[in-house]
Amino acid sequence: MYRTHYVSELSPEMDGQEVVIAGWVHEVRNIGKIVFILLRDRSGIAQVIGKEGVVSDDIIKSMNLPKESVIRIRGTVKRSSESKAGFEIVPLEVKNLNPLEAAIPFEVTGKVAAEIDVRLDNRQIDLRRIETTSIFNIQSTILNSFRSTMLREGFSEIRTPVLVEAATEGGADLFTVDYFEKKAFLAQSPQLYKQLAVVGGMDRVFMVVPVFRAEKHNTVFHLNEVTQMDAEMGFADHKDAIKLLKKVVKGIINDVAKKNGMDLERLNVSLSKPVIKEITYKKALGLLNANGSELEFGQDLNREHEEALCRLLGELVVVKEYPSSVRAFYSMPNERDRSVCNSFDLIYKGLEISSGAQRIHIPETLIQSIKEHGLDPKEFEFYINAFRQGAPPHAGWSLGLERLTMKLTGMQNIRECSLFPRDRIRLKP
Ligand code: ATP
Ligand code: MG
Numbered sequence: 212m213y214r215t216h217y218v219s220e221l222s223p224e225m226d227g228q229e230v231v232i233a234g235w236v237h238e239v240r241n242i243g244k245i246v247f248i249l250l251r252d253r254s255g256i257a258q259v260i261g262k263e264g265v266v267s268d269d270i271i272k273s274m275n276l277p278k279e280s281v282i283r284i285r286g287t288v289k290r291s292s293e294s295k296a297g298f299e300i301v302p303l304e305v306k307n308l309n310p311l312e313a314a315i316p317f318e319v320t321g322k323v324a325a326e327i328d329v330r331l332d333n334r335q336i337d338l339r340r341i342e343t344t345s346i347f348n349i350q351s352t353i354l355n356s357f358r359s360t361m362l363r364e365g366f367s368e369i370r371t372p373v374l375v376e377a378a379t380e381g382g383a384d385l386f387t388v389d390y391f392e393k394k395a396f397l398a399q400s401p402q403l404y405k406q407l408a409v410v411g412g413m414d415r416v417f418m419v420v421p422v423f424r425a426e427k428h429n430t431v432f433h434l435n436e437v438t439q440m441d442a443e444m445g446f447a448d449h450k451d452a453i454k455l456l457k458k459v460v461k462g463i464i465n466d467v468a469k470k471n472g473m474d475l476e477r478l479n480v481s482l483s484k485p486v487i488k489e490i491t492y493k494k495a496l497g498l499l500n501a502n503g504s505e506l507e508f509g510q511d512l513n514r515e516h517e518e519a520l521c522r523l524l525g526e527l528v529v530v531k532e533y534p535s536s537v538r539a540f541y542s543m544p545n546e547r548d549r550s551v552c553n554s555f556d557l558i559y560k561g562l563e564i565s566s567g568a569q570r571i572h573i574p575e576t577l578i579q580s581i582k583e584h585g586l587d588p589k590e591f592e593f594y595i596n597a598f599r600q601g602a603p604p605h606a607g608w609s610l611g612l613e614r615l616t617m618k619l620t621g622m623q624n625i626r627e628c629s630l631f632p633r634d635r636i637r638l639k640p
Contacts, residue, residue: 213283219254219473223297226290232257232300233283233308235339236276237320246271248305250284253344259284259300260291266302274305279315279339281308327624334631334640345474346628349467350616354419356466357440357610360459366415366442371404373397373421377590386425386435397423400609402541403594405443406570410602414445419612429635431624432514432562434613436633443607449543449553449569452606453489453529456557456565459610460527461485467619480621487527492551495520495530508550511537518561531555540584541577543569543604553606559618567608574598 214233221230234252246268248259261268276282286300293299316332317325319339330337337343358368374390375398386397401420408416418441426433442455464485467475475482490498496506499516502523506516512530520528532551535544542552553569571577574595581588581595588595616628626632631640 214252217254218250218252218257221257221288221296221298221300223288223290225288226298228288229285229303230288230300231283231285234281235319236278236280236282238278239271239276241272244268248276248282248284248302250282250300251339251341255341257300258294258296259286259302259305261302266305271302271305274307276305276307277311277315279319279336280311282306283308327626331626331632331637332640342477343627345471345477346616346620346622347630348474349471349620350612350628352467352470353463353612353615353619354440356463357417357419357459360462361417361442364415364455364458366417366444367413369405369408369413369416369418371398371401371418371420373423375403377593384425386423399424400439401441403597405441405607406605407597409443409445409605409607410572410597410600412445415443417442427635431626432614432617434625434629434632434634436629438612438629439609440612441607441609443605445603445605447569447606448604449531449555449567449606452567452569452608453531453555456567456608456610457487457529460487460557460559460565460615463615464619478620480619482619483526485527486525487529487557488524489529489531490520490524491531492533498523509534509536512556514561517558517563521558521561526560528558529555530558535580535583538568540580540586541568541570542580543571543606544576544580555608557608557610559615562614562618564614564618565608565610567606569604569606572598572602572604 212231215231218232232250234250237249237251237256240247246261248271250257250259261271283306284300284302285304286302289299289301291299315336317329321340374395376395385399388395388397400422401418405416420439420441422437422439424435444451464482468482499506499519502519504516532545533554534550535542535552538552538554542554545551545553555567556563557565571580577595577598578588581591613625613628617625622628
């Protein structure tokens with residue numbers, strides 16, 4: 212048995228109990244004659260004090276345990292007012308499980324800041340920083356919360372292919388792969404497939420999928436491999452989709468606040484109760500222009516505009532009914548106001564985290580929109596034909612996992628929020 216308890220499961224009330232803990236040497240501290248080992252596991256740090264143990268100060272000193280050695284300690288819990296946790300571990304046995312053979316490339320304790328590139332090059336070491344683990348604990352809650360809301364709302368989880376024959380969002384920004392005698396692409400989005408699942412009668416589907424964007428930008432908001440949480444629903448318009456998105460995002464924020472208290476504390480983040488405002492593109496334009504912008508109808512909102520909207524309206528803002536020209540060709544024109552379409556974005560703390568729309572399910576309207584977007588309907592024949600055999604009105608959205616994680620954890624760089632990020636130059640580890 213490698214452990215009986217995680218460090219966080221120990222308490223002063225266990226005084227006298229024998230336990231086995233395992234993890235890494237955070238530090239060995241020599242204070243005068245006393246020697247401490249700080250043992251760190253994923254849950255926290257325990258103080259092991261040699262003074263009275265069978266494994267005495269001198270034995271610990273002679274063991275040579277550099278920082279980040281992987282160890283197991285059998286010992287007794289001892290109540291102690293001198294330790295912050297209210298207890299210490301008196302060691303009966305200390306075992307070095309795999310003596311270090313290579314130097315640790317940076318200080319895991321965070322006492323000396325390491326460059327993000329060095330940390331990412333050594334992600335397995337970076338994860339030993341308790342803050343890094345916390346980001347991914349939060350990400351795990353996001354994924355679980357998304358799944359449980361969607362299941363509760365009557366959606367089925369589906370898988371969609373990553374290898375595809377044609378673009379769904381237009382030709383640019385695709386990664387090409389050799390596919391036997393042909394070329395294939397890595398999917399930019401599961402758009403077509405989730406629509407087909409709805410058209411097929413599944414009606415309410417969701418998925419968590421990797422998507423690939425061969426965009427050459429190098430920003431702190433973009434990755435080239437992204438994880439999207441996607442939803443698509445039949446017999447629905449953009450307002451139904453917005454309602455669902457709000458429920459999902461509020462659920463995620465509430466779940467993280469409830470389940471990741473310790474992680475948020477480590478990251479020094481406090482989350483306020485989620486309130487989501489809604490505004491049309493036209494009204495947003497008026498509001499922004501009244502506050503110093505010079506936007507004209509038909510211009511897309513850029514990051515500064517999105518930041519300004521959050522300053523003016525609140526942390527979470529849905530902007531809906533954008534002009535068709537700035538949205539994907541499959542966005543449904545608005546019935547009452549043909550100059551806009553039934554599309555929307557969710558902005559969180561100044562950053563777009565989700566996009567969605569009611570889709571065009573009428574083949575003729577779709578062909579017209581494809582042409583208006585400067586694309587060739589011939590290239591979308593399969594997609595268009597899918598709507599000729601009884602396709603219901605439908606709507607959906609995608610929510611970017613890494614961007615949402617970024618805003619929830621207060622990170623400044625999206626690379627912090629992908630376990631093994633892929634960017635313009637990074638392809639390993
Ligand atoms: P942007 O304009 O900000 O580059 P987008 O509008 O091209 O993003 P969508 O196609 O709407 O992105 O994708 C849906 C969601 O997926 C986005 O709202 C975002 O959360 C996430 N996403 C898309 N592309 C990226 C990317 N390159 N890096 C990180 N997240 C992304
Ligand atoms: Mg978008």
